[in-house]
Every structure is written in C-alpha cells, then in structure tokens.
Amino acid sequence: MRLVDIIFGSIMTVLGASCFIEAHRVWNGWGGTGTMPVIVGTIFALLSALILATPSRALSEVQAIDRKEIFSVLFIAVSFALYIFIMNWIGYFLSTWLFLAVVTKYMSRDRLPIIIIWTGVVAITTDIVFREYLGLYLPRGFILK
Amino acid sequence: MDALTYLLQGFSAAASLNNLFFAFVGCLLGTLVGILPGIGPTAGIALLLPITTILPATPAIIMLAAIYYGAMYGGSTTSILMNIPGEISSVVTCVDGYQMTKKGKAGAALAISAISSFMAGTVGLIGLSFLAPMIASMALSMGPPEILGLVIFAFTMVVSMSGKSILRGFASAALGMFVCLIGLDPYVGASRFTFGTTTLTGGLDLVAIVMGLFAITEVFKNVATQMKAISNVRLPSWYKMIKFSEIRQCFWTIMRSSLVGFFVGCIPGVTGGMIGFMSYDIERRVSKNRRNFGKGAIEGVAAPEGANNAWSCGSLVPLLTLGLPTHTAMAVLLSGLMIYGLQPGPMLFQTSPVFVWTVIASMYLGNVVLLILNLPLVGMWARIAKIPYRFIGPMILLFTFIGTYSVRNNFFDVGTALGFGILGFIMSKLRIPVIPLVISIILTDTLERSLRQTISMGGGSVRFILHRPIALVFILAGVVAMSLIIFLRSKAGKVEEYFGSEQ
Numbered sequence: 001m002r003l004v005d006i007i008f009g010s011i012m013t014v015l016g017a018s019c020f021i022e023a024h025r026v027w028n029g030w031g032g033t034g035t036m037p038v039i040v041g042t043i044f045a046l047l048s049a050l051i052l053a054t055p056s057r058a059l060s061e062v063q064a065i066d067r068k069e070i071f072s073v074l075f076i077a078v079s080f081a082l083y084i085f086i087m088n089w090i091g092y093f094l095s096t097w098l099f100l101a102v103v104t105k106y107m108s109r110d111r112l113p114i115i116i117i118w119t120g121v122v123a124i125t126t127d128i129v130f131r132e133y134l135g136l137y138l139p140r141g142f143i144l145k
Numbered sequence: 146m147d148a149l150t151y152l153l154q155g156f157s158a159a160a161s162l163n164n165l166f167f168a169f170v171g172c173l174l175g176t177l178v179g180i181l182p183g184i185g186p187t188a189g190i191a192l193l194l195p196i197t198t199i200l201p202a203t204p205a206i207i208m209l210a211a212i213y214y215g216a217m218y219g220g221s222t223t224s225i226l227m228n229i230p231g232e233i234s235s236v237v238t239c240v241d242g243y244q245m246t247k248k249g250k251a252g253a254a255l256a257i258s259a260i261s262s263f264m265a266g267t268v269g270l271i272g273l274s275f276l277a278p279m280i281a282s283m284a285l286s287m288g289p290p291e292i293l294g295l296v297i298f299a300f301t302m303v304v305s306m307s308g309k310s311i312l313r314g315f316a317s318a319a320l321g322m323f324v325c326l327i328g329l330d331p332y333v334g335a336s337r338f339t340f341g342t343t344t345l346t347g348g349l350d351l352v353a354i355v356m357g358l359f360a361i362t363e364v365f366k367n368v369a370t371q372m373k374a375i376s377n378v379r380l381p382s383w384y385k386m387i388k389f390s391e392i393r394q395c396f397w398t399i400m401r402s403s404l405v406g407f408f409v410g411c412i413p414g415v416t417g418g419m420i421g422f423m424s425y426d427i428e429r430r431v432s433k434n435r436r437n438f439g440k441g442a443i444e445g446v447a448a449p450e451g452a453n454n455a456w457s458c459g460s461l462v463p464l465l466t467l468g469l470p471t472h473t474a475m476a477v478l479l480s481g482l483m484i485y486g487l488q489p490g491p492m493l494f495q496t497s498p499v500f501v502w503t504v505i506a507s508m509y510l511g512n513v514v515l516l517i518l519n520l521p522l523v524g525m526w527a528r529i530a531k532i533p534y535r536f537i538g539p540m541i542l543l544f545t546f547i548g549t550y551s552v553r554n555n556f557f558d559v560g561t562a563l564g565f566g567i568l569g570f571i572m573s574k575l576r577i578p579v580i581p582l583v584i585s586i587i588l589t590d591t592l593e594r595s596l597r598q599t600i601s602m603g604g605g606s607v608r609f610i611l612h613r614p615i616a617l618v619f620i621l622a623g624v625v626a627m628s629l630i631i632f633l634r635s636k637a638g639k640v641e642e643y644f645g646s647e648q
Contacts, residue, residue: 019323022338026335028335036596044323096543107535
C-alpha cells in the first residue's frame with residue numbers, strides 16, 4: 001500500500017468519524033439535525049474502507065509536482081493571504097496596489113516603474129468603479145481612516 | 146381573450162422605438178455589469194434597478210427585463226473567458242467554455258452562448274406564454290418526496306462526471322456533502338461543525354468555494370506552468386468566429402436543454418446550478434460528440450447556457466402564478482416589477498392581463514436585443530483571452546477578492562476562497578475531479594431539506610415514499626442509472642476520459 005493511499009484513506013476515516021461524533025452531539029431523532037451527518041459519515045466510512053481495500057485502483061495516478069511549481073503556488077497563495085490580512089490595516093487601495101505590484105513583478109519581467117504605474121491605475125480604477133459607482137463596500141483600513 | 150391576443154397586445158404596448166432604445170440600453174448595461182468578474186447577475190440587477198425608477202412603467206419594465214437578460218449573459222462571459230463563474234448556474238459553462246477559450250475558440254463559445262440563450266429563452270417564453278397556468282398547478286403536485294427523488298436522480302451525475310475513477314469522484318462528492326454540513330442546519334437552525342464560533346454559523350459561502358475551486362485554482366495551475374496567455378491563437382473577425390455548421394450541430398442540444406430547463410425550472414425548489422449540470426449530463430450521454438465533453442465541446446457550452454435561460458423563463462411560472470421567486474436574481478427582478486404594480490398570484494393572469502403580458506413581451510424583446518447587441522461584441526470579449534497572463538492572472542485574483550468579499554463583506558469568505566483554491570490545486574494533482582464536489586454542494590442543501598421534510602411527512606419514516614409514484618420513479622431511475630454506469634465501466638475494463646487531465 002502506498003503512502004498516498006494511506007493518507008487519503010485516513011482523511012476519509014477522520015472526516016467520517018467527525019461526522020458521527022457531530023451527529024451524536026446534535027442527535028434529536030431520525031429526521032432531525034443529526035440525520036445528514038450520519039448519512040455523510042456512513043459514505044466516508046464506506047469510501048475509506050474501499051480506498052484502503054483497493055489501494056492500487058484508488059489513487060493510481062498522481063500528477064508529479066516539482067519544487068518550482070510548489071514555490072510559485074506558495075508565493076501566490078501567501079501573497080494573497082497577506083493581501084487579505086493587511087487590507088484591514090491599510091485599506092483596499094494601498095493593499096491592492098501593493099499586492100498587484102508584487103504578484104505582477106513575480107510573474108513578469110517588465111520594469112518596476114511600469115508595473116507600479118499599471119498596478120496603481122488598476123487599484124485606483126477598481127476602487128472608484130466598485131466603491132463610488134457600484135456602491136460596494138471595500139475596506140478603508142484602520143490606519144488611514 | 147386568448148393568450149395570443151394578449152401577447153400581441155403586450156407587444157403593441159412594448160414595441161416602440163423609444164422602448165427598444167431602453168431595451169438596448171438595459172442589455173448593454175446589464176452585460177457590462179454582469180461581465181465584471183465577481184459581480185454576477187443578482188448584484189448586477191440590484192445595482193442597476195434604481196436607474197429604471199426614473200422611467201415610466203412600460204419602458205422601465207422593458208429595461209428591467211433587458212438588464213436581467215444582459216446580466217445573465219454577462220455572467221457566463223467570465224466563465225468562458227477566465228474560468229470565473231458569474232454565478233452558480235454558470236459553473237458548468239466553465240468546463241467546456243474555458244477549454245474552448247484555451248484552444249482559441251472563445252468567440253465560438255461566446256457566440257453559441259448568446260445563440261443558445263436566445264433560442265432557449267424563446268422556447269421558454271413560448272412555454273411561459275401558453276402553458277403557465279397549467280404547469281403551475283402541476284408543479285404544485287411536486288412535494289418534498291418528489292424533489293427528494295429528483296435530487297437522488299441528479300446525484301447520478303456524480304458517477305458520470307467522476308472521470309477516470311468513480312471512487313475519487315465519490316470522495317470528491319462526499320467532501321462536498323461534508324462542506325454543506327458546516328453552519329446552521331437549514332431546517333431548524335441548530336449549529337453543526339461550528340466549534341462554538343459565530344464565523345462558521347453562516348456556513349461556507351458557495352460563491353467563495355466556487356471562486357476558489359475554479360478561478361484561484363486556475364491561477365495556481367497557470368502560474369505553475371508559466372502560462373503566457375490563456376490563448377495565443379489568432380482570432381478571426383466576429384462574424385467568422387462561429388460557423389453555421391456549429392450552430393446546426395448544437396440545434397438539438399439547445400432544444401433538449403430548453404425543454405429540460407423550462408420544465409424543471411417550473412418546479413419550486415430546484416436550483417439553477419442543478420439545471421445546468423443536469424442538461425450538461427444529459428447531453429454528454431446522448432451527444433455524438435460526447436468524447437470531447439470536458440475538452441472544449443461546443444455542445445458543452447450550448448447545453449447549460451440554453452438550460453439556464455429556459456430555466457429563468459420556467460422559474461417565471463411559479464413567480465408570476467404563485468409569487469414564488471425561485472432564485473435570487475428572480476427575487477430582485479420581482480421586487481423591481483412590484484414597484485410598477487405587479488401583484489403575483491394565482492389570479493394574476495385574470496386580474497392584470499395587460500401588465501403581465503407586457504412583461505412577457507418585454508422579455509421577448511430583451512432576448513432579441515441581447516442577441517443583436519452581443520454577437521458583434523463577441524470579438525471584443527474574446528480578445529481578453531489574448532492579454533498576457535502576467536496582467537490577467539493578478540486581475541483574476543483581484544476580482545475573486547472583490548466577488549467573494551462583496552457577498553457578505555467578510556474576510557473569512559475570501560480566506561475560504563483561498564483555501565478552496567489550494568484544495569482545488571491539490572485535487573488536480575491527485576487527479577481528483579472537482580466537479581462532483583461542486584455538484585454535491587449544490588444538491589446537498591436541497592437533499593437535506595427534502596429528505597427531512599419527507600421523513601416528517603411520513604411520521605418519522607421514509608416508507609410512505611412507496612405511495613408516491615413520481616418520487617419512486619425518480620429514485621429507481623437514479624439507482625438503475627448509477628448501477629448501470631458502474632457495471633458497464635467495470636465490464637468494459639477501461640475508463641471514459643471525460644475529464645482527464647483538465648479537472
């Protein structure tokens with residue numbers, strides 16, 4: 001049995017067990033709040049049994065991933081997470097400008113001044129269009145308020 | 146006076162040069178707002194609703210109908226071009242629409258989307274005009290057991306959309322069901338999997354999940370492969386982007402999805418996402434081009450787009466005859482129509498025939514204007530796919546943020562989108578299809594409601610479903626279809642490559 005099958009089967013088992021625990025916590029009879037968790041838990045239990053019983057069939061094809069790909073995805077994901085995090089402090093416009101500039105610079109070989117101007121234009125345009133014209137609420141930030 | 150006479154009266158009230166101008170403006174504004182990634186039709190209509198209040202009743206209704214059609218069409222444009230579903234009903238359009246864009250056929254995808262929407266909208270409106278009162282009474286006989294049967298039948302889609310491994314498809318679907326358990330129980334409001342926090346009480350937002358699984362995952366995949374542009378293929382002029390043979394190829398697809406969309410749309414409680422997947426699944430089974438589904442089949446765009454538009458018309462049946470708005474965009478449209486005196490209910494066609502037929506005639510006009518307006522614009526939209534990815538990629542992330550944040554003004558939803566984006570990327574590497582996950586998220590809420598209502602109706606047992614023939618037929622058909630697919634696949638000893646590497 002391969003490691004990936006064990007991990008995958010274990011995830012299914014854990015999810016199934018958590019469904020049964022939650023069903024037990026909220027159980028108020030058949031047709032009540034716990035009904036659906038019992039059904040989902042049963043499906044997870046059956047799936048984990050099948051995955052662990054037929055490992056070669058379950059996850060026979062896993063696409064290879066190299067370090068460079070992992071780094072690229074992590075870079076974008078962390079940048080996006082930081083973007084959400086700092087928006088509360090510095091507001092939509094500044095955080096968007098910063099985020100777009102960092103991500104665009106990572107993805108392109110364009111000169112930094114061009115990127116800064118382009119991303120600044122996008123940030124201010126979207127701010128005006130979405131906030132002023134379409135009336136959407138976009139964070140202004142604690143610091144700049 | 147019969148329906149046709151009333152309809153002609155409606156047209157005489159609606160079809161003037163002045164009103165056509167407002168239909169044109171409505172379609173243009175609706176498309177522009179609907180096309181903004183993350184805004185979607187519901188928000189688009191809500192944002193443009195105030196503009197119509199400055200107009201007299203008839204042009205205002207016409208403009209509202211045009212905005213509605215424009216926004217619905219705009220929503221699917223982003224699905225095709227950038228893999229960002231404008232709303233849940235256009236999720237399935239992403240599957241083949243985006244693949245067509247990657248192959249340089251964005252123009253054909255957008256054109257068939259407009260043509261399919263127009264044809265299905267027309268079929269739906271004809272159905273609405275002549276069958277509404279009759280269908281409304283039939284739709285009312287579809288109670289929770291019948292809807293439960295329909296949902297169980299719809300779950301067979303999980304099997305057929307599982308790609309190379311049914312087991313992985315089921316795992317993906319089970320994960321979707323698990324996600325739906327988080328938050329308040331839809332029936333009595335008890336909390337599940339909230340861990341005592343208020344953040345999770347509202348559950349995980351479906352828009353955030355879909356944005357994450359489609360838009361963010363796609364950015365991750367494209368950044369990892371250092372994509373230069375979504376499509377590098379040279380684009381022809383807009384009128385050469387779709388061939389007549391392609392339209393002819395999709396004719397029966399559009400007709401079938403129109404009928405499915407319209408009749409299922411008449412049933413209160415059935416969602417747009419479900420209709421799109423159902424029509425797509427039906428086409429994938431009956432089409433001669435079934436091998437290309439998931440890889441950029443033009444029928445894969447025509448089917449859900451047609452079904453969605455017909456569903457919108459079908460959902461007008463319970464809206465007008467029973468006052469039941471079956472989806473949020475329709476609820477916003479209803480609120481706009483009520484400003485001008487529409488009082489939906491069983492007597493509407495008797496008490497306000499002029500008004501209701503003017504609304505229906507306006508829908509016909511909106512549908513025609515949308516087609517005339519959007520076909521020449523197809524070339525312009527299609528060129529978005531040629532913009533270098535280093536500019537489009539960050540923009541997709543930005544619009545994903547705006548789209549998810551604006552739903553509930555909640556950073557948690559944006560985090561959810563990011564989390565599901567990462568999950569989608571991991572799933573793609575493990576070759577686990579994401580479509581079953583989305584299908585089960587869309588279906589589980591309806592499944593739980595109808596199951597528990599059925600149990601309540603049966604006094605704690607589901608056995609009484611045996612006395613509901615329609616429900617029984619749906620369930621048996623679902624079980625037979627699922628077993629048959631599994632049996633045939635295992636017997637053939639090979640797999641159908643519907644969603645090979647792309648999912």
